Amino acid sequence: MTEMTVAANDATNAAYGMALEDIDVSNPVLFRDNTWHPYFKRLREEDPVHYCKSSMFGPYWSVTKYRDIMAVETNPKVFSSEAKSGGITIMDDNAAASLPMFIAMDPPKHDVQRKTVSPIVAPENLATMESVIRQRTADLLDGLPINEEFDWVHRVSIDLTTKMLATLFDFPWDDRAKLTRWSDVTTALPGGGIIDSEEQRMAELMECATYFTELWNQRVNAEPKNDLISMMAHSESTRHMAPEEYLGNIVLLIVGGNDTTRNSMTGGVLALNEFPDEYRKLSANPALISSMVSEIIRWQTPLSHMRRTALEDIEFGGKHIRQGDKVVMWYVSGNRDPEAIDNPDTFIIDRAKPRQHLSFGFGIHRCVGNRLAELQLNILWEEILKRWPDPLQIRVLQEPTRVLSPFVKGYESLPVRINA
Ligand code: HEM
Numbered sequence: 072m073t074e075m076t077v078a079a080n081d082a083t084n085a086a087y088g089m090a091l092e093d094i095d096v097s098n099p100v101l102f103r104d105n106t107w108h109p110y111f112k113r114l115r116e117e118d119p120v121h122y123c124k125s126s127m128f129g130p131y132w133s134v135t136k137y138r139d140i141m142a143v144e145t146n147p148k149v150f151s152s153e154a155k156s157g158g159i160t161i162m163d164d165n166a167a168a169s170l171p172m173f174i175a176m177d178p179p180k181h182d183v184q185r186k187t188v189s190p191i192v193a194p195e196n197l198a199t200m201e202s203v204i205r206q207r208t209a210d211l212l213d214g215l216p217i218n219e220e221f222d223w224v225h226r227v228s229i230d231l232t233t234k235m236l237a238t239l240f241d242f243p244w245d246d247r248a249k250l251t252r253w254s255d256v257t258t259a260l261p262g263g264g265i266i267d268s269e270e271q272r273m274a275e276l277m278e279c280a281t282y283f284t285e286l287w288n289q290r291v292n293a294e295p296k297n298d299l300i301s302m303m304a305h306s307e308s309t310r311h312m313a314p315e316e317y318l319g320n321i322v323l324l325i326v327g328g329n330d331t332t333r334n335s336m337t338g339g340v341l342a343l344n345e346f347p348d349e350y351r352k353l354s355a356n357p358a359l360i361s362s363m364v365s366e367i368i369r370w371q372t373p374l375s376h377m378r379r380t381a382l383e384d385i386e387f388g389g390k391h392i393r394q395g396d397k398v399v400m401w402y403v404s405g406n407r408d409p410e411a412i413d414n415p416d417t418f419i420i421d422r423a424k425p426r427q428h429l430s431f432g433f434g435i436h437r438c439v440g441n442r443l444a445e446l447q448l449n450i451l452w453e454e455i456l457k458r459w460p461d462p463l464q465i466r467v468l469q470e471p472t473r474v475l476s477p478f479v480k481g482y483e484s485l486p487v488r489i490n491a
Contacts, residue, residue: 078106085106086112091118091121094113095126096110097126097161098477105473111404111407114135115136120135120389121133128163129397131398132392132399133404134399135405136411137408137429138410140429145434147177147436149383150398151379151382152176152177152181152436153177154168154172156380159377159379160376160377161478162260162478170276170315171184171315172319172323173319178435181435184320187309188320191299191303196302197443204238208450208454209454211227211231215227216489217489217490218489219488220487221486223465223484223486227336228333228337231451234247235447236254238298239298240298241301253276256272256276257325257326283318284317286300287300291304299324328440330373330481334474334481335367335448337481339448342367342370342418344466344467345418347463353420354461354462363425366418366419366420368428369406369412369430372428374402375402375403375480376400376478378399379397380395381394381396382394406429465487466489467486467487
């Protein structure tokens with residue numbers, strides 16, 4: 072038995088050996104150690120709407136089946152996203168949530184703001200950016216080391232998402248690392264190595280506000296161009312936004328597209344190494360890239376969950392959820408629910424309905440940037456395949472190091488080697 076199989080067996084024994092009521096799937100260690108599977112499997116089978124009475128984030132409900140997650144998502148009158156109710160992740164008290172972001176608002180305000188911003192990332196607008204994204208991606212891949220070990224996360228995923236964000240905003244190139252910093256600062260747990268306190272978080276986000284206000288002022292008085300800031304500054308629906316709304320939307324666009332896309336870039340390489348026959352299928356038929364990209368996003372599930380707060384008492388899944396209770400929709404579990412997805416633990420690049428997954432959420436908050444994320448990943452894989460068409464030319468050399476978080480599901484590092 073390999074080391075990995077032993078770890079998986081240990082996790083299964085632990086998950087099935089404990090009392091059901093003691094299961095706490097918010098424990099970040101489960102995600103860092105990649106041992107979350109059997110805990111969610113057991114909950115789906117034995118207690119799909121499960122109450123955890125104590126965790127490092129306090130008590131919460133877990134919704135683990137695909138259909139139940141859709142039911143929560145489509146009932147925003149009862150299941151609120153509002154920042155004042157507690158927000159959209161299992162972690163409460165993030166000071167960044169005080170910025171007006173429509174991801175943490177309920178209707179009607181959410182709907183108005185979403186309608187205002189969404190045309191900015193509509194496919195027609197993105198198509199105009201495609202050639203720049205492709206050029207930057209190609210340049211980055213051409214500069215990678217060949218026949219030697221390097222870290223895919225830093226050399227490709229972080230570098231490329233940072234460059235892509237800078238491209239989307241036409242952000243001053245030499246300052247682009249600031250974008251990654253502001254994204255990390257927004258989502259970090261204080262004391263976890265990135266920020267020490269909520270005060271520090273807000274101070275850094277104020278620098279972000281000042282910087283972006285300056286860019287707005289330059290662009291509102293210049294000819295319209297194809298970057299997200301110019302589009303907002305010149306669009307009738309967005310040009311009169313209040314300053315804090317502008318900042319809220321900027322931060323949402325930075326954070327929304329950063330970790331998620333980054334971790335999908337790494338997850339794809341890992342999945343294809345685990346399922347090399349799928350890479351063979353892909354090399355034989357590159358037209359499968361777009362369905363593979365959807366499968367990567369399902370298989371990775373870059374955000375493990377979104378959270379809601381019950382605004383009233385409700386019977387749900389045979390349980391009595393009370394007003395004020397925290398309700399966590401575990402996309403990571405819904406995406407592995409065999410009642411919704413055939414053979415869900417297998418990575419299959421030519422599924423019949425590849426876009427049927429929960430990684431982008433569902434209902435009124437479904438990810439605004441989903442087409443943009445898919446476009447970026449499509450370009451990346453088209454360019455990779457042109458250069459390294461042979462299966463396993465990009466070899467994963469060791470297990471990745473995974474992020475310690477019940478929210479961002481991703482990687483710290485993935486050692487690889489590209490064989491010429
Ligand atoms: C693979 C990449 C991505 C994943 C997995 C992802 C995932 C998500 C999820 C789970 C939600 C919440 C859905 C819900 O509550 O039902 C969301 C919302 C959102 N995402 Fe993404 N996202 C990705 C890429 C992007 C990109 C590239 C952008 C923009 C640049 C973006 C912008 C947003 C915005 C603005 C919202 C708020 C929508 C609303 O509340 O109405 N996302 N995303």
